[in-house]
Amino acid sequence: MGQVISVTNQKGGVGKTTTSVNLAASLVATKRKVLMIDLDPQGNATMGSGVNKHELEASIYDVLMDRMPVAEALIHTEPGYDLIGANADLTAAEVELLDGDQKEQRLKSALAGVRSQYDYVLIDCPPSLNMLTVNALVASDSVIIPMQCEYYALEGLSALLNTIEKIQSVLNPNLEIDGLLRTMYDPRIALANQVSSQLTEHFGDKVYRTIIPRNVRLAEAPSHGLPVLEYDRRSRGAVSYLALAGELIRRAEQK
Amino acid sequence: MGQVISVTNQKGGVGKTTTSVNLAASLVATKRKVLMIDLDPQGNATMGSGVNKHELEASIYDVLMDRMPVAEALIHTEPGYDLIGANADLTAAEVELLDGDQKEQRLKSALAGVRSQYDYVLIDCPPSLNMLTVNALVASDSVIIPMQCEYYALEGLSALLNTIEKIQSVLNPNLEIDGLLRTMYDPRIALANQVSSQLTEHFGDKVYRTIIPRNVRLAEAPSHGLPVLEYDRRSRGAVSYLALAGELIRRAEQK
Numbered sequence: 001m002g003q004v005i006s007v008t009n010q011k012g013g014v015g016k017t018t019t020s021v022n023l024a025a026s027l028v029a030t031k032r033k034v035l036m037i038d039l040d041p042q043g044n045a046t047m048g049s050g051v052n053k054h055e056l057e058a059s060i061y062d063v064l065m066d067r068m069p070v071a072e073a074l075i076h077t078e079p080g081y082d083l084i085g086a087n088a089d090l091t092a093a094e095v096e097l098l099d100g101d102q103k104e105q106r107l108k109s110a111l112a113g114v115r116s117q118y119d120y121v122l123i124d125c126p127p128s129l130n131m132l133t134v135n136a137l138v139a140s141d142s143v144i145i146p147m148q149c150e151y152y153a154l155e156g157l158s159a160l161l162n163t164i165e166k167i168q169s170v171l172n173p174n175l176e177i178d179g180l181l182r183t184m185y186d187p188r189i190a191l192a193n194q195v196s197s198q199l200t201e202h203f204g205d206k207v208y209r210t211i212i213p214r215n216v217r218l219a220e221a222p223s224h225g226l227p228v229l230e231y232d233r234r235s236r237g238a239v240s241y242l243a244l245a246g247e248l249i250r251r252a253e254q255k
Numbered sequence: 256m257g258q259v260i261s262v263t264n265q266k267g268g269v270g271k272t273t274t275s276v277n278l279a280a281s282l283v284a285t286k287r288k289v290l291m292i293d294l295d296p297q298g299n300a301t302m303g304s305g306v307n308k309h310e311l312e313a314s315i316y317d318v319l320m321d322r323m324p325v326a327e328a329l330i331h332t333e334p335g336y337d338l339i340g341a342n343a344d345l346t347a348a349e350v351e352l353l354d355g356d357q358k359e360q361r362l363k364s365a366l367a368g369v370r371s372q373y374d375y376v377l378i379d380c381p382p383s384l385n386m387l388t389v390n391a392l393v394a395s396d397s398v399i400i401p402m403q404c405e406y407y408a409l410e411g412l413s414a415l416l417n418t419i420e421k422i423q424s425v426l427n428p429n430l431e432i433d434g435l436l437r438t439m440y441d442p443r444i445a446l447a448n449q450v451s452s453q454l455t456e457h458f459g460d461k462v463y464r465t466i467i468p469r470n471v472r473l474a475e476a477p478s479h480g481l482p483v484l485e486y487d488r489r490s491r492g493a494v495s496y497l498a499l500a501g502e503l504i505r506r507a508e509q510k
């Protein structure tokens with residue numbers, strides 16, 4: 001059915017990559033076929049999946065610039081999802097994508113031929129509202145917004161929602177917000193509880209019931225090139241991302 | 256003496272803004288004259304200084320695009336440092352700065368007329384190695400690199416150091432790394448201790464002795480538009496940034 005989902009938030013360090021990698025692995029654990037696109041020049045999702053970004057024969061940059069067909073850029077990862085990797089070359093794309101017609105559609109066209117082979121395509125976005133994120137939003141059916149429950153992240157939400165609305169009004173009327181995901185949550189912290197209440201007050205059912213707790217296993221796993229499910233399946237981090245996968249599937253497959 | 260310092264790291268959420276705001280306030284507390292430049296379209300440093308980014312009459316964007324002289328964009332903040340604010344307009348600068356000659360020098364030229372009025376000019380950079388960060392590095396005497404002691408931040412360090420070297424080799428031979436700053440540090444976490452040892456092993460005295468601990472006061476302060484020194488001067492967060500100011504001054508003024 002090829003549901004394409006962007007994992008996006010221009011605020012840095014809110015858990016986009018951690019969510020992309022661990023949601024992909026959790027969906028695979030439920031027997032779904034998953035493709036993950038690393039759309040960040042930092043290449044974190046690539047490294048976190050056990051793939052060396054310095055040794056990519058073909059990256060998402062090559063695909064976006066039409067130098068490589070998508071099929072040849074696909075890597076089958078250890079955890080079981082397919083990946084199109086990213087590295088520093090992608091910084092050039094932020095510039096090169098500004099010219100040319102259909103510049104917001106490049107990722108959508110690239111995915112057109114392969115998305116039906118998967119149940120879910122997840123796109124890990126960079127911390128920016130630049131042309132890469134625009135391409136992701138135009139290519140997507142829906143968006144997951146990881147939210148660190150602190151002031152700067154909350155304050156930045158309106159700029160992100162603005163961008164989503166602009167894309168909905170012209171380039172992609174079908175784009176929806178699948179949900180807001182509270183990440184790195186520490187319930188002992190008053191600020192986190194306050195921001196969480198503001199989110200649920202404002203966004204109601206759009207806020208996932210699943211909360212990702214602060215759990216050091218989630219920060220350790222990428223240093224082994226593994227999703228937390230492979231690294232420590234009993235950790236609170238692993239259990240929560242499995243729960244998120246379940247919640248996502250119920251939302252997606254109940255429509 | 257106008258020492259210009261970029262606070263930079265393309266990894267998101269490592270404490271660039273928190274460091275910029277609290278170091279500025281701490282330097283003011285030692286009677287130094289300080290200017291802070293918010294160079295991030297997110298405008299976090301602006302909001303964290305008690306200035307409403309939605310009501311800026313002139314922003315760093317106007318200055319970079321030569322629409323406003325620097326002197327007219329200066330705002331004197333409550334905590335006592337001057338500020339040139341940023342808002343979403345700056346996203347346009349990421350594109351517009353790609354044309355035109357001297358495109359890497361725009362910030363440097365803009366600051367030329369004012370830097371001598373200050374002891375320190377701090378530049379809060381966005382989570383990207385784009386043209387905004389390049390402008391900051393070209394305009395700077397030195398760089399502070401906030402480092403979250405976790406895998407993805409450590410892994411991203413080489414890309415940042417590469418960029419700094421490129422700038423040193425051509426556009427700004429005088430650029431130095433003032434230091435690497437361990438931020439959000441939780442000494443109970445094995446991973447943090449491991450990454451910290453790797454940093455000190457590799458970078459020796461370049462790593463500041465001062466470590467910024469994880470302290471919720473640092474996350475709460477911006478929601479009141481205050482540096483932590485104004486919000487809770489006795490907190491571990493406030494004390495550590497004052498210590499960092501002292502360490503920075505000793506390094507700068509001992510040359």
Ligand SMILES: Nc1ncnc2c1ncn2[C@@H]1O[C@H](COP(=O)(O)OP(=O)(O)OP(=O)(O)O)[C@@H](O)[C@H]1O
Binds near residue numbers: 011013044267382
């Ligand atoms: N729930 C969690 N508990 C503990 N650590 C976490 C958790 N989620 C993420 N982390 C760690 O926090 C840091 C930031 O997370 P991550 O890199 O996934 O965020 P991001 O939004 O992708 O950042 P960027 O904006 O740079 O792309 C990483 O070191 C990651 O390992």
Ligand SMILES: Nc1ncnc2c1ncn2[C@@H]1O[C@H](COP(=O)(O)OP(=O)(O)OP(=O)(O)O)[C@@H](O)[C@H]1O
Binds near residue numbers: 127150440469475477
């Ligand atoms: N030492 C600390 N203890 C607790 N929270 C902190 C600390 N330093 C920063 N924070 C909080 O962590 C989050 C990320 O910090 P900050 O926004 O300063 O990072 P950044 O590198 O500027 O992010 P970006 O890449 O988005 O610009 C913020 O919510 C901030 O308030």
Ligand SMILES: [Mg+2]
Binds near residue numbers: 016044125126
């Ligand atoms: Mg990321």
Ligand SMILES: [Mg+2]
Binds near residue numbers: 272380381
């Ligand atoms: Mg910042």
